Every structure is written in structure tokens, then in C-alpha cells.
Amino acid sequence: xxxxxxPYAKTERTYHLxxxxxxxFSVLGLAVILxxxxxxxxxxxxxxxxxxxxxxxxxxxxxAVLSKSLYSAMAVAAFIxxxxxxxxxxxxxMALAPIGATxxxxxxxxxxxxxxxxxxxxxxxxxxxxSQLILMFLFIGxxxxxxxxxxxxxxxxxxxxxxxxxxxxxxxxxYSVQWWNTLHQGATILKLGKPSxxxxxxxxxxxxxxxxxxxxxxxxxxxxxxxxxxxxxxxPWVVALANKTSPLSKGK
Amino acid sequence: xxxxxxxxxxxxxGYGLYVWLSFGSAVLSLLVLWLDSFFSKRxxxxxxxxxxxxxxxxKAAAEQSATAEQSATAGKSAIAEQSATAGKSATAGKSATAGKSATAxxxxxxxxxxxxxxx
Numbered sequence: 001x002x003x004x005x006x007p008y009a010k011t012e013r014t015y016h017l018x019x020x021x022x023x024x025f026s027v028l029g030l031a032v033i034l035x036x037x038x039x040x041x042x043x044x045x046x047x048x049x050x051x052x053x054x055x056x057x058x059x060x061x062x063x064a065v066l067s068k069s070l071y072s073a074m075a076v077a078a079f080i081x082x083x084x085x086x087x088x089x090x091x092x093x094m095a096l097a098p099i100g101a102t103x104x105x106x107x108x109x110x111x112x113x114x115x116x117x118x119x120x121x122x123x124x125x126x127x128x129x130x131s132q133l134i135l136m137f138l139f140i141g142x143x144x145x146x147x148x149x150x151x152x153x154x155x156x157x158x159x160x161x162x163x164x165x166x167x168x169x170x171x172x173x174x175y176s177v178q179w180w181n182t183l184h185q186g187a188t189i190l191k192l193g194k195p196s197x198x199x200x201x202x203x204x205x206x207x208x209x210x211x212x213x214x215x216x217x218x219x220x221x222x223x224x225x226x227x228x229x230x231x232x233x234x235x236p237w238v239v240a241l242a243n244k245t246s247p248l249s250k251g252k
Numbered sequence: 253x254x255x256x257x258x259x260x261x262x263x264x265x266g267y268g269l270y271v272w273l274s275f276g277s278a279v280l281s282l283l284v285l286w287l288d289s290f291f292s293k294r295x296x297x298x299x300x301x302x303x304x305x306x307x308x309x310x311k312a313a314a315e316q317s318a319t320a321e322q323s324a325t326a327g328k329s330a331i332a333e334q335s336a337t338a339g340k341s342a343t344a345g346k347s348a349t350a351g352k353s354a355t356a357x358x359x360x361x362x363x364x365x366x367x368x369x370x371x
Contacts, residue, residue, distance in 0.1 A: 052265035
């Protein structure tokens with residue numbers, strides 16, 4: 001059933017697959033993100049309570065949603081790497097970690113910029129904000145743990161265990177707005193029943209989530225290629241590839 | 253468009269600073285991430301080419317020294333042949349070891365080249 005997947009454990013094929021998908025993800029992602037952001041910023045109606053400040057939602061929510069998705073993806077990659085000893089899987093984990101860290105950072109910054117006018121403070125040690133901060137530290141922790149080992153197979157295992165243990169933080173982030181009294185508002189889209197948002201506000205939001213996901217996908221493909229190149233730097237196919245693509249070889 | 257003119261769009265109902273701070277920092281962070289990913293790919297590919305050039309240099313140097321050694325021992329043995337027969341066996345041994353070391357160096361560079369394949 002899973003046999004079609006097996007060739008992709010071979011890094012050369014994965015590299016070329018990434019290369020094929022990269023332009024699609026980049027172009028489509030940038031187009032969707034631009035379209036959704038312009039729609040959200042300039043065309044969506046205003047909020048009756050927060051007026052125009054609510055428009056931060058069109059960058060805050062996509063990044064916050066993606067930070068959790070990227071962490072889950074990273075943990076799944078770590079799990080596959082640990083259980084089936086697939087080294088490509090650890091490469092995927094390490095390609096995802098910096099993207100997750102960046103996206104979490106953006107969600108924190110935009111959250112602070114939204115919190116200042118609405119709550120009167122840039123930062124508060126409340127449950128949602130603190131757990132999100134911990135998520136960023138987990139991403140950074142996975143990266144640093146991986147980098148601290150010379151043997152990359154060992155590094156993958158150690159960082160993988162850390163990534164899996166950190167999954168405990170995901171439900172804490174998600175339910176923090178219900179479990180504790182917090183400044184942060186409750187769920188708007190992902191909850192039982194209808195989302196509490198009119199469609200002319202909701203559509204640009206959903207599109208911007210899609211756009212951010214595609215752009216993160218594009219960066220993932222690029223970083224996955226880098227991880228493969230880094231690990232396989234002495235292989236003949238990498239040498240052949242470098243001779244074919246690098247601008248330096250043109251002069252020779 | 254929801255806003256009447258560009259100024260009210262930039263002002264964002266008085267929340268312009270916060271809205272544009274959010275979007276600006278998001279764009280900046282994403283740009284940094286992308287630039288890092290893009291340039292590390294280029295660095296890696298350049299590194300491969302540099303390593304290739306280095307291996308080529310090592311190989312060329314090894315071959316050069318091997319041929320130099322061979323010609324040196326060849327000249328020596330020619331002189332030795334002209335002289336007394338007692339010294340013959342000694343120089344023959346010398347040239348044999350010189351030839352050996354040259355081939356050893358050659359195989360060493362060959363191993364270095366194929367190192368990646370066997371791992």
C-alpha cells in the first residue's frame with residue numbers, strides 16, 4: 001500500500017521532486033497570499049468593535065495556525081525517522097524547524113502589535129501567549145539540539161525525541177483559551193457549529209491561511225533540498241548537479 | 253475598496269502603526285527566512301565545486317610528483333648501470349620502491365574521489 005512512497009526515501013529522487021514542485025508552490029503561494037492580504041486589508045468590511053485594528057487577523061491567524069501545523073508535521077517526521085530509521089525523514093524535520101520558528105515568531109510579534117491597542121499591553125504572561133512562546137522555544141530547541149551533534153544520525157534521533165515530547169504543548173495552546181482565564185479571545189473558526197464571522201471577512205482569512213501554507217511549503221521544499229545537499233555533499237550525483245546548475249561552472 | 257482614499261487606508265482608523273507593524277514584520281521575517289534558504293543552497297553548490305577543484309589539484313600534484321620521482325630514479329639507475337655491477341641490485345630496489353609509492357599515491361586519490369559512493 002505504501003510502496004509508492006519507498007523511492008522517496010532515496011534522497012536524489014526527493015531532491016528532484018522538490019525541484020519540480022518548488023516553482024508551483026512559490027508562485028501560487030505568493031499570488032494567493034498577496035490576493036488574500038490585499039482583500040483583507042483594503043476590501044473586507046470593518047469590525048464593529050475593533051474597527052480597523054482587527055485587520056491584523058489576516059497575518060496573525062494564518063501564522064498562528066501554521067505554527068501548530070508545522071510543529072505537528074515536524075513531530076510526524078521525527079516519529080517516522082525514529083521508528084522506521086528513515087534518514088530523509090530527519091532531514092524533513094530539520095527543514096521544517098526553522099520555518100516553524102519563524103512563523104511562530106511572526107504570530108507572537110503580530111499578536112503583540114494587536115494586543116497593544118486592544119488590551120493596552122504588548123505582552124502578558126497569560127496562558128495562550130506563554131504556551132505560544134514555549135512553542136517557539138521548542139522549535140529553537142530542536143534546531144540547537146540537532147546542531148550540537150557531530151554525527152547527524154545521532155542528532156536526528158535526539159532532536160526527534162525532543163520534537164515528539166514537545167507535542168504535549170499543542171493541545172495546551174489550543175485549549176488554553178478555554179482552560180484558563182485569558183486575555184486572548186476564544187476560537188473563531190475551528191469550533192463546533194458555524195464560525196462566528198461573516199463570510200466577507202472569513203473568505204480572505206481562509207485564503208490567507210492557504211497562501212501562508214503554500215509559501216511555507218515552498219520554503220520547506222527549498223530547505224529540504226539544502227538538507228539533502230548538506231548530507232550528501234560528497235555523492236557523485238550532487239557533484240554532477242553542482243556542475244550543471246552552478247553559475248561558477250559557466251566560466252569553465 | 254473599503255477605504256475612501258490612500259490616506260485613510262494608511263491610517264487604518266488610527267491603528268495604522270499596529271497594523272503596518274504587523275504586516276511589515278511578517279514580510280521582513282519571511283524575507284529573511286527565504287534569503288537564508290536561497291543563499292545556503294547556492295553556498296552548498298559552490299562548496300561542492302570548490303571541493304571538486306581541490307580534489308583535482310591534489311590529484312594533479314600527486315601525479316606530477318610521481319612522474320618527477322620516476323624520471324629521477326630512471327636517471328639514477330642509468331648512471332648506476334654504467335658503473336660497477338655491484339651497485340646494480342641496490343638501485344634496482346630503489347626504483348622499485350619509488351614506483352610503488354607513486355602507484356600508492358594514485359590509488360589514494362582514487363579512493364578519495366570515490367569516497368562518497370561507498371558510504
